[in-house]
Amino acid sequence: MRFTGRELRSKIDEDGTLSLSLEQVEVGDPADDEIVVRIEAAPINPSDLGMLLGPADVSTLATRNGVGLTFSVPESRRAAVAGRIGQSEPVGNEGAGLVVATGKDASFLDGKRVGMIGGAMYADYRAIKARDVIPLPDGATSADGASMFVNPLTALGFVETARRGGHQAIVHTAAASNLGQMLQRLCLADGIPLVNIVRSQAQADILRGIGATHVVNSKDADFGARLAQAIEETGATVAFDAIGGGTLGSEIVQAMERAAINRMTEYNRYGSTVLKQLYIYGALDPSPTMLNRMAFGFQWGVSGWLLFPFLQSAGAETVQRMRARVVEELTTTFASRYTRVIGLAEALDPDVLRAYERKATGEKFLIDPTKG
């Protein structure tokens, strides 16, 4: 049995034109260890926008013969995407749907709904290895299972990383995101103090609404004092930062160092002996990271944090345990909320695209290709 359907593609040409289009693709018979899934739900995560729109200037959006959209990538940003020039890239890291065909070693999945990760999820059909999917628990919808990988495993990965480093409490920036809310629910469940840094009262309210104790607003005049107090109270020595640019990460590490020095009984001109670790996992601000490290002492580290390298380093057993927990708490700790469900064609509607590209607080889009 063969399936023909649409697949969303993003391509950057030599001249810097980024084009989005829906291609007709045919999905052949599944191999013995494969299945074919009719996709019913795929979230638009910040990481998907990175592949979809790259470093294009969204204000240059134009329609092309009614069959797609084009954008211009400014000259200065093209070096960063040199590796993908001329390649038609599928988009969509994760999704969920109904199994409509199975290879002979995968028949146990016949007719089930599954969650998946692996790219090319903004499509009608996806052929995938059986081992790369997770059957959804009974009663769960594809919308429930669409985001069961990236955000849940990232939140669990943060906690696992903090535990391995011997940290007792965590600081998180851009904390009102779907991921941030998930991390707060997880930390509440596991009894880990979490300091949430947000940029508006509305974001603070979202987190307070789900039980957050420590929420500090970086727009408040007394932000520095409140951050220091929250770090002092919780003893946080590790931070996960989605912003990256500017001085916020540095301010967090400084506050950790001040709290550590306040607990010291003897002067050491190198600062405290407490290891303070900042992980940068996002790039909401792509400008340089400024580290005022003279106020850190010498026991500090700043690193990139990315889900896939983390999963590789964590080992199969840990990943298996994490995945099992996601299934178990899929509609509680790891529930995702979507503010808008759109069809696959709608993803290329200029107004819709501008809306999900804006990444407004509390907004999250889900693509359901069965809607058109």
Next chain:
Amino acid sequence: MRFTGRELRSKIDEDGTLSLSLEQVEVGDPADDEIVVRIEAAPINPSDLGMLLGPADVSTLATRNGVGLTFSVPESRRAAVAGRIGQSEPVGNEGAGLVVATGKDASFLDGKRVGMIGGAMYADYRAIKARDVIPLPDGATSADGASMFVNPLTALGFVETARRGGHQAIVHTAAASNLGQMLQRLCLADGIPLVNIVRSQAQADILRGIGATHVVNSKDADFGARLAQAIEETGATVAFDAIGGGTLGSEIVQAMERAAINRMTEYNRYGSTVLKQLYIYGALDPSPTMLNRMAFGFQWGVSGWLLFPFLQSAGAETVQRMRARVVEELTTTFASRYTRVIGLAEALDPDVLRAYERKATGEKFLIDPTKG
């Protein structure tokens, strides 16, 4: 038997006055596991200047009644030294000398010359536990043994840190220092490719003179290209940076990432999967560290590196092995060269102090209290 002698002290008062003086102190009978050493040689390391002069403004130097010097610590820098206000601090991390008295469990050291670490070495006499000294090999002078801890263990620590991280080659900044020359000799002995970054032709010449292959001068117009080439040729993925401030560390990591991307066969918008690590171990430039991390990929880390925490984490067996190697290669790999030997009183001579505080290329001072 009691010994009376001078000890150099540094003190910062509430009003920001830093004063240096020579105090008369009495060293009593050694405890059973102690010895008394008449100090004959103690180097002036950058780390000693940190305790000696703190963040004082050296241009404010004044003499006080012929018995010492005073300096002013600018208001803005006082918070960093709040912990030592009002305390009279001894100075001098390491040194060497002749054992002049021993406790009953330390008589095996009678009449020997030993190298020591532990502070308060800018003095005529030092009581110290026998386990904290290393007897010098036959024929070695106190000058040979004066610097057998900080620089040798730091150079060995860099190599050990690089090996543990799986790195094959090393980048070092401010590479013409005594430490840098030692690291170059060590890397030559151990067959580890080393990229030396210097700031003048004179510094480059020093390193070429001891057999360095890769030396790049950051003042050259084509520095970026030369650095990239050296990193590409060596495959260096770890750097030890004495400078800290500005963009040099970031440029090194970027060059490592470009070299890694050049070896990749498939595009990954997160960058290479190669871990690139920058360790900041000094602060020749105390201004903020600027990380242009968008060009790093996500597999990177920047950390503080300090000798004592490293030794603690390395474990007793490794430290023992490192110390044994220092003794064995004391006058070859780990030889220190001094350009000027001064007495203890001379250390407080305004002109002499300005000279050693300047840290000019190739210059290194040794204090010999027996000279007066």
